[in-house]
Amino acid sequence: GALLLEAKLVKNYLPIYNRRLRRCKNIFYLYLDDSKPLWSVKIVSKASEKFTTCDNFYGFFKSRNDAKAYLLEVAKQFLICPKSLGLERGCQPCFNIQLKRCLGVCCGKEPYDSFNQRLLMSLKDGQHSPWSYNGLVAIEELSQDGLRKDVHYVNQWRYLGSELAGTCQNGYGDRLTQDVPFDRDYYTILKRFLRYQDDYQLTIKQAFLDFGG
Numbered sequence: 001g002a003l004l005l006e007a008k009l010v011k012n013y014l015p016i017y018n019r020r021l022r023r024c025k026n027i028f029y030l031y032l033d034d035s036k037p038l039w040s041v042k043i044v045s046k047a048s049e050k051f052t053t054c055d056n057f058y059g060f061f062k063s064r065n066d067a068k069a070y071l072l073e074v075a076k077q078f079l080i081c082p083k084s085l086g087l088e089r090g091c092q093p094c095f096n097i098q099l100k101r102c103l104g105v106c107c108g109k110e111p112y113d114s115f116n117q118r119l120l121m122s123l124k125d126g127q128h129s130p131w132s133y134n135g136l137v138a139i140e141e142l143s144q145d146g147l148r149k150d151v152h153y154v155n156q157w158r159y160l161g162s163e164l165a166g167t168c169q170n171g172y173g174d175r176l177t178q179d180v181p182f183d184r185d186y187y188t189i190l191k192r193f194l195r196y197q198d199d200y201q202l203t204i205k206q207a208f209l210d211f212g213g
Contacts, residue, residue, distance in 0.1 A: 027051045028061040039116045043067045048181035059126035060184040078122040138207040159186040
């Protein structure tokens with residue numbers, strides 16, 4: 001709850017010296033295209049209002065150049081052919097084959113299946129997690145002393161707001177039905193805590209709107 005509140009305040013008030021948690025209008029990410037025998041990666045950009053996570057999406061980047069720099073490091077560290085990462089074009093073998101930094105999928109030396117699995121492993125740490133719940137949920141967070149319970153409303157990894165348990169969605173009725181932009185900072189916070197929900201005394205329940213009257 002404290003991390004969500006901090007991120008919310010930074011995004012609302014835009015402090016000069018804290019740029020890390022500011023809102024991003026566009027989401028840059030990697031798309032793994034596994035529709036062909038030889039898999040490949042593309043850099044994709046989508047407006048945050050329209051973005052949803054998918055298990056074929058990897059990484060979050062502030063710009064296309066940041067995504068490209070990441071792919072260059074992937075190619076170097078895992079000996080991934082730069083042509084499959086969209087870093088080189090043409091029909092000839094990649095330049096890295098001459099430097100022995102590619103295992104040769106671009107010239108028939110490495111089988112497609114072997115390359116595809118290496119490519120998948122090189123990206124796995126940045127794989128997006130699809131939303132595994134049926135729409136809106138209420139995440140109940142119990143304080144360490146057991147005296148306070150906060151409720152955080154989330155839908156499709158979009159953080160909609162928090163309140164003290166028992167206040168009947170006070171002040172959030174309209175917001176819970178609005179289209180809220182995806183935010184990678186909220187996603188990162190929520191993903192980490194939901195992964196260890198028992199350790200953080202979290203209870204996840206399907207949320208139903210109740211505005212009274």
